[in-house]
Amino acid sequence: MSFFETQTWNGRIFSGGWREGDGGIADVVAPATGETLAQYGVATPTDLDRAVTEASQAQRVWAAVPFTARAAIFRRAGQLVEEHTPEFISWLAREAGSGVGKAGFEAHLVASEFYSAAAAVEQPYGQLLRSGKPRLSFSRRVPVGVVGVISPFNFPGILSARSLAPALAAGNGVILKPDPRTAVSGGLFLAAIVEAAGFPEGLVHVLPGGADIGAALVDHADVPVISFTGSTAAGRAVGAAGAQKLKRVHLELGGNNALIVLDDVDVEAAASAGAWGSFLHQGQICMTTGRHIVHEAVYDEYVRLLSEKARHIPVGDTGASDVPLGPIIDERQRDKIHALVEGSRAAGATISAGGSYDGLFYQPTVISDSQADHPAFTEEVFGPVAPVIKFSTIEEAVSIARQSDYGLSLGILTRNVMRGLEIADQIPSGIVHINDQTVDDESVAPFGGVGASGTGARFGGAEANLEAFTETQWVTVQGEIERYPF
CATH class of the missing domain: 3.40.309.10 (Aldehyde Dehydrogenase; Chain A, domain 2)
Incomplete structure (x- = not known):
């Protein structure tokens, strides 16, 4: 069976493997012709609850994997994207209406995200701090647990991968909800990459669906960080909902x-x-x-x-x-x-x-x-x-x-x-x-806007990605128990 064989994923979600979603199925439609290209599984909040539980368990195992082994998996993922770029381009062209040049550029960026993630797991993740006491004091970056990613239709592959890959590199599990208009190129194709590259089962879940699944993801108590890319109007709603739960919400929104x-x-x-x-x-x-x-x-x-x-x-x-x-x-x-x-x-x-x-x-x-x-x-x-x-x-x-x-x-x-x-x-x-126009992106460069264009950490580059998808923890170590006057 070839990579991304339609019969493997048609009518399914990716959650602990390929399986049917509780919401039934929906059509993958080519906007140019109205043709039904395939079908995807529709996820529900029940699917989401199951996915978060599995991702939380898998995340703890993943975070303990030696960085050398994790880096190898990311490199394999990047290689798989490159090997199957023609198939990816075909889906971007038919499902998202992408020109071949734009689709090729997007595929290159997706591969770059996985390669940059491979490099990121090898980088320092903390710093030594001075202390007024005779002890070792340092800060370190630790995973948040499970990251929720909500991505749009326009650059579906890269706008999913640029959160997916660095969140995984930081040691997290990921729940990805792609736009239902680009469920394949924005989600299911990446799920096949993740599976073939060797990421642990249950670590990544791709749950296509409508606004209900997105709202449930933002609301879920065990998803502490949300990465949302979309319109400013929708971003305001996501930000407000996340604030009620005291979540960290990264919003990459519109522009003029x-x-x-x-x-x-x-x-x-x-x-x-x-x-x-x-x-x-x-x-x-x-x-x-x-x-x-x-x-x-x-x-x-x-x-x-x-x-x-x-x-x-x-x-x-x-x-x-x-x-x-x-x-x-x-x-x-x-x-x-x-x-x-x-x-x-x-x-x-x-x-x-x-x-x-x-x-x-x-x-x-x-x-x-x-x-x-x-x-x-x-x-x-x-x-x-x-x-x-x-x-x-x-x-x-x-x-x-x-x-x-x-x-x-x-x-x-x-x-x-x-x-x-x-x-x-x-x-x-x-x-x-x-001396250039306004459209550009690189996996190693911090990306994001100000004002109505977004809020939260930038995407891109080891420093920005660590800021986005980890917590900072202060640690001290000393040889003897501190004596106190009590």
Whole structure:
């Protein structure tokens, strides 16, 4: 039987092996065609209770495994992702509407997460502390127990793996609830990787399902840490529910990211970067360039070039061809995108390219003559839409960029990189790219936003991941029992 044979997982959840969920089954649907690709098992809160109990037991065994053995398992997991990348790409293309290039990049990131986790288990996990007493005093990082991971549909593999792998590296068990629209590429494929790599049975559970299973996971008394990636509105609800339970909740939420284009740029290169930032994966990325803030001296040429690029980017069924852009995930999201575009048109903006759709295929869209209060400029569109606004002074550009409540990613294009850094210092953002657009990710770099874009520890890099998925424990050791006056 080949890896990830459909008959092994079809209609099942992954919880102590492959088995049926108490919630029955649901279809895996290709958004491009409406075709049913397979079925997944639907989990219930009863399944969750069983999974948490098993993960808690397996976690204690896992935490005691020598780090050399754990590192070997993570390396094997990374190798398995690389070996089966074509199959992973196929699922991302059909189930998530990913272009082949985007899917390949995502597969590479997933493998990197497991390799980085292998390195992380070999790193120091504490520090010696000074003490006023004659004793050894140190702090160390210890596992929290069981981590709950709730991941979205847009980059389903990496946005699951970037919490799954480091949480396991920190010695925890994991309950993963993928978005039901991408239950395979965001969950069941990773379950097969975990199983084949040799992680202990019961340590990782993949429980696809609806909002009820997500709410139960956040509410569960024996899941002390939640890692949630999704919309800001949903994140507020998750954060509030977790606070009631005194949980640590890491929220990586939305963005309306600014790309500031100064007057000294190579405009062709700038438009290329802007097109990638706005149109990659149909704009369904939290880091998507949602606001193009362009100096008046290059504004007209930038709009012309960006519109030209938008009109020539093929859109189609990524599961059947290697077109770069695929479908919007569902009708609800498509209608939200179109309402924002039409709302901006009604407010006085110009649709310089796109602005139309066929089924779930939305054309790359450029909106010129944008104003800071136009709907597509002020809100996170989560679609292939590039609103462009003009500025005349640096102070004006900074003011426009700061108007958003979000603070995830910022790009600044200029030949004067020090001036770019000076501008970046004035705009709150968790990520800054000088001379690049707003979309990027690496397993070794801390990732996260400020303001409405998120709260909690960053993802990425040994230090950030330890902060996210462990507790700090203070330990002292002395040779004799301390004498007290009582």
